[in-house]
Structures are given as structure tokens and as C-alpha cells.
Amino acid sequence: MKYIDEFRDGELARGLAQAIHREADPARSYHFMEFCGGHTHAISRYGVSDLLPVNVRMVHGPGCPVCVLPIGRIDQAIGLVLEQGVTLCTYGDCLRVPASDGLSLLRAKARGGDVRMVYSSADAVTLAQKNPDKQVVFFAIGFETTTPPTAVAIRQAAALGLKNFSVLCCHVLTPPAITSILESPEVRQWGTVQIDGFIGPAHVSTIIGSRPYEFFAEKYRKPVVIAGFEPLDVMQAIRMLVRQVNENRGEVENEFSRAVSRDGNKKAQQLVADVFAMRESFEWRGLGELPDSALRIKSQFTEFDAETRYSLDYRSVPDHPACECGAVLRGVKRPQECKIFGTVCTPENPVGSCMVSSEGACAAHYTYGRYKDV
């Protein structure tokens, strides 16, 4: 199929694989973190790691919106549904994330809560318009890619004068997460996690551009190659990273030039700036409290802020003690190194968030790669 098959061509993949084998120095080892769950998924689904030399290892990063959402935020959403009786709209992946008291949004739905799966924030606005007697809350999650649509929804609700629509805003930012990983003791002090470069986000970068990553390249001397989510994009990016490491460079390169520019989408950035402001701090699963790492709704749109409307307090809830999602999200552990991976924790009964979304490292390994563990 046009515009798809070209990016999944097996011949080209083998050619790229040969080039990587040729260029990777056998005396070195290369550890690259793919930040995004989209890349994790592509790598697992197409068996990309099978094509790489043994000394080129991919480390899964935290760029899966559902995975980094802490239990406390899901609890807030469930509270809105079961205690306040709101109609909660969210993206499908959120429904199965385990929360406190053995609940998830899916289970809250089974208990009579009104939880709807939507494909876009606009669907939530339409639902509010059509049901003036219901309080509709959009559970907004995701990185910079999903933030502009939420901004549009809020502006649209304001223009329509909707009194029954609000947003539980859990939008997070990519650069602080990368900083957190590079500043983690495993990488900086103890050196237990080796990261020689990053495959930079695809869709996020279409919005924010490639400029924000220049800081990482400069300050930490780590190469960043922004890549699309197609498997050939990933292969090409790995080759570019190998080259940078070989040449001792630490630069931002853009493999995804068909969609990403240096400055990104300025209109989308402006929309976001109009509606959202920086939160002082936000809890991430796995990465903990990170300053300036997430967005809140600006005071001029406060009537659409579910946290204000329902006076929600945030309560941090620790992960299941055996769950290693935190370490997996930081690249410290691989999914199969978690004791409960594939036994207690499976896609049917996820204990941690990384087993929920298809972009989660544990779900990707369980679904596509666990034959390698036997």
C-alpha cells in the first residue's frame, strides 16, 4: 500500500541491517534508548532487534503515555466516575491501567460508572454538547502530540459556552523525562545503565521540533536521532546513531525530516501556550516527582479544569512492591528481569502499567518477543 509498504520493505531492511553490521565496531558496545513507545512497538512487532548485531542493544524508554501515568491520577479519574457520577471520556489504553483497590476504569465501568472510550478530544466535546444533563470529563493524557487537540477541545467548549465539560489534565512533557533519565544515578553516578544515544520521538517532534533536543546533545554529548515510527525509520536511525558514536559526535540529527522541522509546528505550540501553563511538579510513574514536567490548565480556562471544579486533591500511591515498571521505564531493567513478568503480570491481568498499553515495554515483549526467553 502506498506510503506504508515503502517504509516496511524487507529488502531495504536487510540492506540497512548489513550496513549496521558493517559499521558497528565489534570492539564496542552500543546501547541506544528509544524514547517512544511507538518505537518500542515497531521494534518488537517487526522483530527489528533480530536484525541487529549482538553489540547493538536497544533500551526501552519511558515514552508511553499510559505507562508513565501514576496510580494517583487514575484514582482521581475513578473517583470522578464513581463518587461524582461524571461521564468520563478517555483513550482506550487508559481503561485497563490498574489503580488502587483492585480497580481500573474498566472495572469502574462494570460497577456502573459511565466511562466512554473516545478516539479524540473532539468526541468528548460532542458528547457534552449532546448530553447537557451529564457532566462530561475528558481524561487528557499524553505527551506533546496529544496536547494541542486537548487545547482545541477546551477552546471549543469555551466558545460554545459549555457548562458540563471539563478536562482532567495529565499532559506531560518529553524533554524533562529525558533529562531525568540522563540525570539518574544509574546513568550518571553508578554507570549501571549505559546509554550511548537516543532515538528521538516521532510524533512529539512534529509539534515541538528538533530544537529542544539540542540541549541534550550539547550538555550530555549524547547523539539524538529523531525517527519516524515505521520499522525502516528505526533501522535508519540506529545506523545514524552508530555512525555518530563511531565518529565521537553528539548531535541532533533528523531522520524523520518528512514530518519534523527544527522549529516544529508553531501554530500548535501557540495553541498549547494559550491554554496551558507549566505545573511546578508532577509525579511520573517510574521517574517520580519531576519539576516543570507537566501542564495544567491556565486560570482563564479554570471553569474547564476538572481538578478545580471537583476540588480534587492529588494523593500519591506507591506501585505494587514486586512491580518493576519504574525500573523498566528508566531503562534500568528489561521486562523479563521483573520477577512477576509473564507469571503474575500478563496483559490479561496487568499489575503494572507497562503491561497495559501496546506501547508499553512489558506488553511489547510479552506479546511479540517472549519466545526468546525460553
Add this chain to the structure above:
Amino acid sequence: MSDIRKAYVRPLDIKHGRVDMAHGAGGRAMAQLIEELFAKYLGNEYLAQGDDGALLPPPGEGRLVMATDAHVVSPLFFPGGDIGSLSVHGTINDVAVMGAKPLYLSAAFIVEEGFKLADLARIVQSMAAASLAAGVPVVTGDTKVVERGKGDGVFITTTGIGLVAPGRELSGRCARPGDAILVSGTLGDHGMAIMAERESLGFESPIVSDTAALHGLIEAMQDSGAEIHVLRDPTRGGLATTLNEIARQSGVGMMLEEKCLPVNRAVSAACEFLGLDPLYVANEGKLVAICAERDAGKLLAAMCAHPLGEAAAIIGRVHQDEHHFVQMSTIFGGKRIVDWLSGEQLPRIC
């Protein structure tokens, strides 16, 4: 001459009328609904017996197969079919993949109060057409009406009975290492047709459900003389789930070739768009066949010669694997697991 006047019975207002509670109450209204709607379209000698059950002749030598299927699809009408034809095809296929000749169907309707008689008539007519085309009559049925809000339009449960000829043995337990795996055509058409209709996605080239009765194709396959070990229709959960079921039942592993999987272009594009995998999307007119390797070519030729198997393909092989993994060699040349569907990809698909 009797003084008792014959009451004038006003015919059902199929055009504007709606189902009410009386239609399921067992009285005259129900009798009228049965007569003017169900019997009118589905009528046959067994239904005409009018008793609580249908008296059927002994079917002949062999073993009986019985299968039942509840249909709750939403929307009720979709490109390529509706709940009526679907409920006939679904059950016929469940009987036929057991290697049986489907003989009779039963149909139970749960209708919601307020449902348009016009829609019910359209559904019953579609069932009748499907049943006639398949040569499998609906010989007994039941209708219940539930209060408004307690159902969703109409739910239909059909049960089918079929006869397996002596000596014929098809089961999910019969796949053997070395066997070839075939599918009868493109994957995911039904699920994506429902999805596109439900979400009003309005794709430029409409995706049409593949709902069809497969017993004719199966007969042609059996007539080919190929040694078939397993037949199954990959409905909910799609091909991936069906193959995992068979792998577990037979205690084997499987290796698929991604490049051999037939997928309609529009379905592939729609799946891409929605982030779905055609391997997990439901089919209603496709089957998986597992046969002895030496007969794979013969079986494929027989399938391709039938209108419902034109796009049939050999997609993989069965092998020994104590973990019962279904794996796939990707177009990239890498390997991956094709796992059970986890959770629900698409609710109320059939």
C-alpha cells in the same frame, strides 16, 4: 348459521408500527407477529407444524453436530449484511467447520420494546434470504420482548444441527507438526466494516463485511480429497486468536509468513489508521484450514476454484513447540509472537 361474528384482524403496521410488550406476551399480538412476519418469510414445512418444537426426520448415518451462537452486533445493519444474515451464516459456519452438512437452524429473538417493525421485517427477510440461499431452513423459533432500555434493538440466538458423514474427523486437536496452514481469503473485512460504520469513519472506498455461509466451500474442499485435519472460522479475536486456540488444543507451535497473509487494501489502510492489527480483527466468511503438507497445493487449488475462496493462501506451517507459540516471520525478516488477543479490540462485533 352461527351468530358469532368473525373479528376483523387489522394487519400489522409493518411500515410505521413498533414492537410493544404484547408482542412477546404469548397472546394474539404475538401470534400475529409470528404469522405475519416470521412465518411469512421464514416459512417451511417444519415451522408450519406450529408446535412447541419441530419434528424432524432421522438425518441418516453419521454423527450429529450442534452449535449455537448469540448475535449482539451493533449496528444492526452494516455494509455487506445485517444481524439477520449474520445470525444464519455464523451458526451454519460453526456447524460446517466441524465437517458437517448443516441441516436445520433454530432462531430466538430478544426484541426491545419500541423496536421498529420495519427494521424487524428487514432483518427477518434477510435471515430468510440467507437461509434459503444456504439451503438450511429455520425450523423452530422463539420471540421475547424486553422493556425499553433493557435490550439494544434486537439480539438473535441461532442454533444449528448438522450431520457428519461416518469416518470424517475434524477437530482443533488434530493439527500435526509439518501440516500446512491455509486461509480462505482476506482478513479482517467484517470487523473493519462494523468499525467504519459504527464510528462513521466514512472511508472513501467502503469496506464490506465478508459475512457468508461457508458450507459450500467446505464441501468443495472435502471433495478435493485433501487430508484436512482442522477447519475453523476465525471470528472474534481474528486469525491470531483462532490459531492460538488450535495450537493449544493440538499441543503444537506454528510459524506464519507475514508476506503471505491476504489483507484487502482498504482494510489494511483502515487498520493502519486506527492502530489495529488485521490478524485480530473478526471475519464472518473466512476459514482456516490445516491439512497434511503433501495435500496443501491440492487443497489450495480447490479453495481458489470456489467463489468464497478466490483469495485463499498458504500462510504457514505447524511445528513442534512445547510452548504452543504461534510465531510469525515478519516482512522484515525478524520473528515475533502472534499472541492471543488481550482484552477486547472491538466490542459487539457479531
